[in-house]
Structures are given as C-alpha cells and as structure tokens.
Amino acid sequence: MRLAELSERGGASTATIKYYLREGLLQPGRRISATQAEYGEDHLRRLRLVRALIQIGGVSVADAREVIAAAEDESLDHHLRLGAATRSLPCVERPDEDDPAVATARRSVDGLLEALGWAPDSGTDLLSPAHRRLIDSVTALVRLGYPCGTEQLLPYGRLAAQLAVTDLDLVEEQPTATEQIEAAVALTVLYEPVLLSLRRMAHAEESARRL
Amino acid sequence: MRLAELSERGGASTATIKYYLREGLLQPGRRISATQAEYGEDHLRRLRLVRALIQIGGVSVADAREVIAAAEDESLDHHLRLGAATRSLPCVERPDEDDPAVATARRSVDGLLEALGWAPDSGTDLLSPAHRRLIDSVTALVRLGYPCGTEQLLPYGRLAAQLAVTDLDLVEEQPTATEQIEAAVALTVLYEPVLLSLRRMAHAEESARRL
DNA sequence: CATGTTTGGATAGTGCCACTGTCCGACGAA
DNA sequence: TTCGTCGGACAGTGGCACTATCCAAACATG
Numbered sequence A, B: 001m002r003l004a005e006l007s008e009r010g011g012a013s014t015a016t017i018k019y020y021l022r023e024g025l026l027q028p029g030r031r032i033s034a035t036q037a038e039y040g041e042d043h044l045r046r047l048r049l050v051r052a053l054i055q056i057g058g059v060s061v062a063d064a065r066e067v068i069a070a071a072e073d074e075s076l077d078h079h080l081r082l083g084a085a086t087r088s089l090p091c092v093e094r095p096d097e098d099d100p101a102v103a104t105a106r107r108s109v110d111g112l113l114e115a116l117g118w119a120p121d122s123g124t125d126l127l128s129p130a131h132r133r134l135i136d137s138v139t140a141l142v143r144l145g146y147p148c149g150t151e152q153l154l155p156y157g158r159l160a161a162q163l164a165v166t167d168l169d170l171v172e173e174q175p176t177a178t179e180q181i182e183a184a185v186a187l188t189v190l191y192e193p194v195l196l197s198l199r200r201m202a203h204a205e206e207s208a209r210r211l
Numbered sequence C: 001c002a003t004g005t006t007t008g009g010a011t012a013g014t015g016c017c018a019c020t021g022t023c024c025g026a027c028g029a030a
Numbered sequence D: 001t002t003c004g005t006c007g008g009a010c011a012g013t014g015g016c017a018c019t020a021t022c023c024a025a026a027c028a029t030g
Helices: A003-010 A014-023 A041-056 A061-071 A078-087 A100-116 A129-143 A150-172 A177-210 B003-010 B014-023 B041-056 B061-071 B078-087 B100-116 B129-143 B150-172 B177-210
Strands: A030-033 A036-038 B030-033 B036-038
Touching: A003 A014, A003 A041, A014 A041, A014 A061, A041 A061, A041 A177, A041 B129, A061 A177, A078 B177, A100 A129, A100 A150, A129 B041, A129 B177, A150 A177, A150 B150, A150 B177, A177 B129, A177 B150, A177 B177, B003 B014, B003 B041, B014 B041, B014 B061, B041 B061, B041 B177, B061 B177, B100 B129, B100 B150, B150 B177
Parallel strands: none
Antiparallel strands: A030 A036, B030 B036
16 A cells, blocks of 8 residues: 555554654555555554554653564564563663662562562662652652552552453463564553553542442 | 742752742742742642652643642532542543444443443543543554453453552541542552553563463 | 646654743842 | 842743655656
C-alpha cells in the first residue's frame, strides 16, 4: 500500500508517518521507483503499535524508539529481549543519597523486596528504572508524611506479583518468539492505563459502598 | 517564612513558586508590607503536594489546580469531595461510536462491570474519565489484535477492587475530614507510579522465575 | 500525448507546556 | 547610607509532538 493508505488505516496523518520514519520508529517502505514507496501489513501493524504506545501508553517518541529497537535487536536472546523492552523505558536522575526521606524510602523498598522474596538489585548505579521510580514515589509520599513503610507497600507488592502472573500468561499465549516480544511490550505498556482506570473506578465503587 | 525559605524547603525555585501562585495552585502569602509576604507551614505542605502531583504523579498544572480546587470546595460534602478530586483528572475526547473496535471495547468493559457487580455508568455523555480511558485503552488493545474481552479484564478488575479496599483503609486512617480528602488525592495519584513500578519489577521477577 | 493530481522527501514552522530570566521599585540589615 | 534581598510583572526559553509548505518526479485521465 501507499503512504496515503497506510495513513488511512493506521490512524495517523501522512505528515506524522513521515515524522515517525525520520525518527526511526518505522522502517522505510520498499522503494518501487525514485519517488514512490510501498508499505506492507508489517508497517501497518508497527504503526498501530507505535500510535498505541504514544497515545494510550503515554510513552515519548524517543522511548518508543528505544523499546522497539530493543524488541527487534537480534543479538539479544529471547528472555533478555523480553526484559530489555520494558527496562529501557523511563530515565530519572539518581536519588540524592543524603536526603533522609530518600533513605527512608530505600529502606521501605528493600524491606518490601525481601518480604516478597524478590531478587534485590545490587548497587545504586544499577537500579532498574522501575526500582528508581518506586523509590522516588515512596520518597514523595514520605515527604508528605504518609505512612509508606514495608507493611504499607506489601499488599501492593503482592497484587503486583499476581498481575505479573496474569500478564505473562497472556504473553506466553503468543505462538512465536517475535509475537511474544511484541505482546510483552504492548501488554506491559497498554495494560497500565487499564489498571489505573480500573483502580479509580474501584475507588468510586468502594467509596460508595462504605457510605 | 519568606519565599526563599519556602523555595528551599519545598524543593522548587522561587520562580516556580511565583508561577504556581500565578496559576492559582498556591494561596498568596500573608502580606506583611507592600512588597513582602509571609508563608506558613500550610503553604509548605501544599507546595510539596503540588510538586509531588506534578513531578511524581505526572499531573498537568491545569489538572492539579482542578483537583486542589475540588478538594477544598467547601460547598461539597465529604463523600463528593473525595470523589471530585479524582473525577476531575483526565479529559479525553468522546470515543467514536461508529468504530467497531470501540464497540467491542465497550462490550468488554460493560461485561466486566456487570461481572464485578459495579454500578454501570448511564449514558455515553456521562462516562467518568476513568471509564472513558478504560474504553480507549481496551480499544487500542483490540485494534492490535490482543484478546481483551471481559474474561481477560476480570482478573485486573478483581485486583483493582482489592487495591481500592487497601487504599480506602489508608484514607480512613486520617483523623480529620480535610486530611482524608488530601490523603485521597495524594494516595490516588502517588500510588499510581508505585503500582506501575511494582508491576514492572514483578514482571522481571516472574519472567526470571519461568526461565 | 497533455494535463492535472498524487507521491515521497526535505525543511521550516506551530502550538502547547512547564518553567525561567530579567527588570523594577520597595524593604531591611550592617 | 548602602547594598543585598524581596516580591511582582511579564517576556522569553527549551522541549516535544507534530504540521505546513515546497518541490520534482510519477501516475491517472482524457
């Protein structure tokens, strides 16, 4: 198909597709002449994934490129690629070690990991983005004076563990390795708004139930 | 305290605080002369909440203003204010009714609400932001070809219901009504990154466990 | 073949957002 | 008195996700 049809079916203007091509989020089409290119179903599928990641998942264009690059990096093995896709996501600066709120947050998180039996990350420099984001968030809660120790976090951790089982079951339903990796990316990112929306709706429901 | 001290303790530059004052996120200080103002612990606490909502929670300045206005609107009763704070958060456009993917998503979500025994929202125009966001997200997953029917959503819904119980327990620990409302806002928004980080860490853990 | 439309690529521009820099006259401490 | 600091006003900045314009080649239509 031509650019115009790709645009029509993929839900993005031709200008936006050209932008994505420039930014390396989409592979160039097969050139059929000096000034024309042909796109296939793969391009359409990729475009839809990119749109969903950016519009629904709130991922930046730069991060989407990272994720997609990791997902199709043939040099990594299956397991690594599954993780790499999500590990390359956010980038926050290192926490300030001298801040007492940060220290409290770190202790809470370390306690949580131990209680859940999860592998502790070694060394500050190597913390995964998710781990750093967790510490940042707990730090903010501590600064505001909300209780956010291991015992408060534990129920959330247990629920997260259950979520992971459900999520990975969905990923493993995919027949091929490539599809599993794409599914891992899509489901990791796109189930986030699902989960957050459900939580807010559940708040409303539970709040109504209590009053 | 003066602007400079508020800035120091609140973790925002004086320029940023002036910006927040202009935008109505902070109350002006008590004027002690024509060109000087005095700020109290309330201002500090509010500033920290605003910073956390914006930096950690990813809330826009405009939304933060809405949330805070709702939280301190004395004309609403306690229960309403609890909900209003979160209800005023996101604003996406209405879903396109003609799109088959949207229709599929709506059916899945309606089925989910029924299965969970949650009150169905009446009428398209009145859908809560969370409800619309849920439909949008499910629509994106459907478009990408991932199974996202009621049976796939149900485990997430059940977990969300459990989260809500934990969350509201935390809110009810607060002694006064005002504190409960602030806690509802802070915990709703600031536990979102906590939950998402934990989910990603759980993915890594579960993935490692399976291989 | 003539003519008008469409295509893909290059490049500059737009709109929004969250700040940030600069200026100013008044204030307060040394 | 002098000099740094204060708070207010307002224009400016930088990043991001597009978007508009232009161009020449290619196709479609009569």
